[in-house]
Each structure stands twice: as structure tokens, then as C-alpha cells.
Amino acid sequence: MRNLFFCLAAFFSLFPYIQIIPLDTYTQPYAFIFSLICFLFCAQTFFDRCLRIESFSLLLFFLFGFLIFLISSLPNFSPQDLKALLIYISPLCFSATFFVFSLERPDLFHKIVKISALIWISVGLAQYFISPNLFAGLVGGWGEAAGGIVESGRGVLGLAPEPTHFGFHMLLLASILYILKSNRLLIALCIFSSIFLARSSSAILAMAIGLFLCLLVRSRILFFLLSISILLFFVFGRTDFTTEQPGEDANRILLLLSLFLNNPTDFLMIDGSINLRIGGIIVGYDLILDSWLLPNGMSNLDWIARSREILNPRPWLYDISDSGIPSGYLIVIYQVGFIGFMFLLPAIYRISSAARSALGTWIVFTALSIFLGQYMISNPGFGLLYGCAAAEWFRKRQAASNFD
Secondary structure, eight states: HHHHHHHHHHHHHSSTTSSSEEEEEEEESHHHHEEEEEHHHHHHHHHHSSSSSHHHHHHHHHHHHHHHHHHOOOOOOOOHHHHHHHHHHHHHHHHHHHHHHHSSHHHHHHHHHHHHHHHHHHHHHHHHHHHOOEEEEEGGGGGGHHHHHHHHOOOOOTSSSSSSHHHHHHHHHHHHHHHTTOOHHHHHHHHHIIIIIIHHHHHHHHHHHHHHHHHHHOOHHHHHHHHHHHIIIIIHHHHHHHOOOTTTOOHHHHHHHHHHHHOOGGGTTOOHHHHHHHHHHHHHHHHHHHHTTOOOOOHHHHHHHHHHHHHTTEEEEEETTTTTTTTHHHHHHHHHHTHHHHHHHHHHHHHHHHOOSHHHHHHHHHHHHHHTOOOOOSSHHHHHHHHHHHHHHHEEEEEEEHOO
């Protein structure tokens, strides 16, 4: 029974968008439900084996988030407030579940992750070469737009509600497989799917940020070479992009790059999606500084009221998300203040420390960069990353103690 619940938690975490009961939300609740059940009987093992500072930060993050919810959202809380609360509960449940699963049944866990990656890749290829509507119904009503999305020049859905989430999920799978020391070809295929099947500009932006962070961490020489490459691109590659006249089938990624090269200052006002995502992050950063890193709470009613005040002095910003700051990291710091750092810093350090090479550092930093955007850490992918990285650290420590 224990292994069955572990497998169900892993399955729904690796396929987080598949609908069983029609719900008006992208990420389905089944992964959280089964991970919560698993947490109830593996919590003791997790707290005994996991590094104290990490288990303590996860527990403190949950308790403080729950306290802020009680103070700011009760008695008139909304469904969005409950979604916000999941940001503080989910990392504990998912991380603990997959930390223990990865340690107790590593072969089974690794096999489930590999099979899920092959399924995602196969579905993406089938949609690309045969029909974009294949298997799209598994994500509910979101899949009805599959054909129109492809015709607009974007990528296929895979088993996600939109190409961006398909691209993000494949990058997360690539990072998880890397931490599990899986087949390199399978990791490469996951990255290939994100670029050429999902064709997500946001996913490629995450890869670019991951590369930048990798070069900063790994080598000053590589950082210098990257700077030279960018300079040469601006000098010799600019004409090719800027003279391209985008038609109906133009590649959206190249189009956005062309717009940025033409007018970097007004880039945020050229594309609505970019304006909403990056503009929202800039505003979120301002709000956090204005609050002096103090908690703002997670009441959605308060945020909607404040969003009108946010838009008035910023005519360059088209709109702001009604659900909060569009950043998985910044929304935490906005809602609970400086206490968010006590969880985010150990988590990011543990995940990034799982890298074993320059290429691995890029893959891991790419996965971490996904949560800079509107991809919440309540998503099962974050807990999968954290749990696998913590389990890998435990194995290294155990091997070192056995060697001594």
C-alpha cells in the first residue's frame, strides 16, 4: 500500500495537468492529495534523514505561511487564497515524499520518471507530425484550442494546457533526470522537446537565464566568451532578424528577438504576454522594496484592490495578474516577507549543488529559472527537484561516511 501511494503521487506529479474531474485550473489537485497522504507516513523518515536546516526551513515555511493566511485571509477567504496557501504546504509534502521515495525505492522511482519523460516526448511528436489534437482532451477544455495554437505559430500542447507549460515541464524533467543520473540522450530529448515541439519563448528565456547564471558560477572565461558572442550577434546577426517580415507562420521566438533588437526600451509594450509577465515581475520587485521586506499577506481581495493603484502610475503596464505577482519566487517574498528567504535560499542552494558539471549546472539553473516567472513553487515540479536533490546529497554523505 505504501508503494502504491508513492507511485500514485509520482504519476500525478509527473502528469500534473491531466484532468479526471473538470476543474477550472491548470494544475490538478491529485498530486498534492497523494503526496499529502505519503507525507503522513514518511514524515518521520524525512525529518530523521534530511539535513536539519532544510527540514526546519520547510516546516517553518509551512507554519509561517499558514499563520499569514489566518491573519490576512480569514474570515472572508477566497479560492485564490487557498491556492496561495498551497504555495507554503506543497513544497513540504512533495519534497518529503520524493526524498523518501527516491531513497527507499530508487530504481522504481527512476523508472517512473523515465517512462513519464518518454510519454511526454512521444505525445509531443505525435501532435507535431500527425495532429495537434491528439491526446489534447486529457487536459480538459484547455485542449480544445490545440489546433488554433499551432496555427498561430506556437508549439504543441503535449499533455499541458498550453505550450509554455509543456516547455517548462520538459525542462524540469530534464533537470530531474540529470539529478537521477539518467540517460543523457533522454535528457537531450527533453530539452529538444522544449525548444522544437513546445516552441515556448518563455522556456527559451529560462534556458538563457540558466546559461547566464551557469557562466557566472562556473567560469569567468566562459562568461567573457558569451559576452563576445552576444556582441558579434548584435553586429553581424541583427540584419537577418530585423529585415524579416513576420507572416502568419513566423516563428514567435525570432519575432520577439527581432522586436527587442529593434527597440529594447519599448520591448515591454510590443508583446502583450511579455508585458504581463516581465512587467509584473518588475512591479513585484518594486512592491517588495516599498514594503521593506515585510509581509503583505495573501488576501486576494486586498491584492485586487491594490492592483488598480499599481496600474494608474504605470501607463506602460497593460495589466497585472489578478492572482498576484507573476513570479514563483517574488510572490513568496511579497506575501510573507523576509521569512521567505529562509526557505528559498536553502532550497535553491540544495538544488543547485546537485550539479556535477558545467552542462549540469546549466540544466539545473534553467529549471530554477522557470520559477522566476509565473510558475508557482506549489507546482509538483519544484518539490520533485528539491526532494531528488536532497536525496542525492544524503547518498553522498552516506557514501562518504561509509568510506571513512
